[in-house]
Amino acid sequence: MCEHLGTVVSTIEGPSPSKISFVVNNGKVHKGMFVEIDYSEGVMMLLVEDVVKTNRYFERPDSVKVIGEELEKNFPCADWEFLVANAKPLGVFFNGVIQRATFPPSPGAKVFCADNKRIKKFLSVQEDGLNLGRLQFHDVELKLNLSKLLQKHLSVIATSGAGKSYCVSVLLEELLSRKKEQGQIGVVVFDTHGEYTCFGDPLVNNGELSGLVDFSSRTKVIDGSKIKIALSKVSVHMISSMVELTPNQKRALGRILNKLREEMRSGSGPFDLIDVKNEVNNIDNEKTQSSLFGIVSDLEELNIFGKIDEPSIIDFVKPGKLVVIDLNLIISEKKKQVLVAYLSDKLFKERRGFGKKIPPFALFVEEAHNFIPEGTASEHAVARSYLRTIAREGRKFGASLVVISQRPKRLDTTTLANCNTNLILRVTNPYDLDHIAQSCEGLDRASINSISSLRVGEALIVGEAVGAPTFFKVRKRTSQPSRHETTLEESAKEFVAREEQLNDDVNTFL
Ligand SMILES: Nc1ncnc2c1ncn2[C@@H]1O[C@H](COP(=O)(O)OP(=O)(O)O)[C@@H](O)[C@H]1O
Ligand SMILES: [Mg+2]
Incomplete structure (x- = not known):
């Protein structure tokens, strides 16, 4: 004692x-x-x-x-x-x-x-578990069992700036550092703000001086704005979330896609929007034809469809490896939605299929309330049904979801209810606090009341992964911090320094 x-x-x-x-x-x-x-x-x-x-x-x-x-x-x-x-x-x-x-x-x-x-x-702490940090008031490292933490999905919830991405980085480090005999899973991150691309950057001097760990050989960063997806695999439903289609246009486009798919099966190879355009040329009805031309050119502008998937993301999903899909450079909200929808669907199908072409994986979704929103009409939330499917059925197939959000109130209730572990950092919005209280089982009033006074990096974990709601301090990260992490002061100083340099250069030149 x-x-x-x-x-x-x-x-x-x-x-x-x-x-x-x-x-x-x-x-x-x-x-x-x-x-x-x-x-x-x-x-x-x-x-x-x-x-x-x-x-x-x-x-x-x-x-x-x-x-x-x-x-x-x-x-x-x-x-x-x-x-x-x-x-x-x-x-x-x-x-x-x-x-x-x-x-x-x-x-x-x-x-x-x-x-x-x-x-x-x-708390079911396990010596070779995932080390998230240290308990407050006790000399105990919170090392949690991988299956208990992720198999039935995890939500990471906090106000902006409370440390979600930092904490998720720590979790990614732990997943990438596991040994073969501990069981390694594939990790995919939909990185809305480009906060995890730094995992792919090699460290200067191998990080020997800074004490940081180099994860670049275990990470593949993919620029989302350059991804092409195979048009033959896209449904009309997905297309209708990107451009508005009348029922007539939907039918006409559906017919064209079906025809091209049939031709593809009989040996004429995959197709893209150019082939669709050729088919539109053959339409007799002038009105339908011109409206479909308009739609095809709108779709071309999004610059997302190709004959095949390029790069083929699932080729990079390997045990103990991280795939960061950087969505930061994509401006079109619709394009982001379609990418997340298409890739989530594809990952799950590859995992569920007979071949099980990819290892068990965890799919991290940043800004999850944008992709799995509550209440939004389904044509504006095309990714929701695919992510919801993973939330509902993923655990049977080794497909885990980690949803990260600063607005739990706007997050789909079905998905949140399927997250059996919740990692909560500081939340101050009373509506969000109420929502957390309703959707997190096993969370008592006393713990809810403490959430609003947590400091940056302090967290509460509750649910399947731990025996009781537990407060802990997130451990220090070992991966290099995100390049996006400059403060307002730093950015302001950087700007002035650059202007001065530019002026100096001009003066020297003159
Ligand atoms: N556990 C922690 N230890 C030290 N600094 C932290 C910790 N968590 C967050 N921070 C710092 O707080 C700031 C906001 O963290 P971030 O993870 O980006 O928040 P969020 O993703 O919730 O908006 C960052 O500058 C980060 O370095
Ligand atoms: Mg963040």
Whole structure:
């Protein structure tokens, strides 16, 4: 047993199997700490939900006001200050097995700081698990089991700037650092802001001086704006999310695509928009013809369709390797949607198919509320149904989803409900907090209330991956930070320095 912290007291509500208060008579007790009590049923593990200070001398506002400073001079006030901690029993260890708490310890029972070994057991910490950081108040690294964390999907939720991408980078590092015998999965990231492309950059001097790790040999960065997808594999539904089609146009375009697909099957090879244009040429109805020409030229402008997939993303999905699809340079929102839709569908189908051409994988979606929005009409959220399918069925096939968002309120409820583990950093918006409370099972009021006061890099993890809602500090990253991470001050100084340099150059020239 560790440090003796306090003694269980009798209150109106406890001690009970669901609530226990203790007076602190030694050391410091913080909200979020794990403590334990050894009693007749075994060793009870508890989480401190709140700490309250009381002092009898200061209970009555009238006497505090009237007596004022004399109070502390004439009475032993300091001796009467108490710290009372309210703790929630999480379970009872008996013969090495964790059971539900069904019987309370007695008032007067001693409370100790929880033993690290028992905390690890309780949280299912695994020595060779994914190391996300360190528990607050305990010398325990939060190393979590890969399957428990990812198999039933993970959501990473926080206000902008609270550390989502940093934390996700740490998770990526862990996934890329796994050894073959631990089980390696393929990792694909839809990188909306180009924050993960730095994984693909080799480090100067191999990072020896900076202590950073070089992940470039394990990373393939693909510029999303250059990706071509095979027109033959795109549905009219997907096309109608990019350009508006009347039912007539939909039918006409569908007929053309079907015809070209049939010809392809009988040996004439894959086709692209030029072939579609030739087919439109043959349409008799002038009105339909001219409107379809307009549509084809709109589609050409998006510059996304080709005869085949180029590059073929799935060729890069390998165990222990990372594929970053950089969507940062794509301006068209529709193009991003179609890329995410098409590639998610393709990844899942390749995994689900008989051949299982790709290894089990985790698909990370940044700014997930844009791709899996709640309530938006389906023609404007073409990626949603494909990502939802992975959320619903992925776990059976080794296809995991990690959704990252700063607006959980705008995130599809079905998808969020299918994320069995939630990693939450600071969230301040009350609507988002309410939404989190409703969609994250096992999250109590006390934890919800703490979310808004978390600092950058502090996180709460709840769900399948851990035995109880757990606060932790995200570990330091070992990959080089994103190039996008300059502050406003830095950008401003950089701009002026460049202008000055330019002026100098001009003056020298003159
Ligand atoms: N755990 C952490 N330790 C140190 N710095 C952090 C940590 N998490 C975030 N930061 C810093 O905070 C800033 C915002 O983090 P970021 O991950 O980009 O937030 P988000 O993706 O939620 O908008 C970055 O400058 C980042 O370096
Ligand atoms: Mg981010």
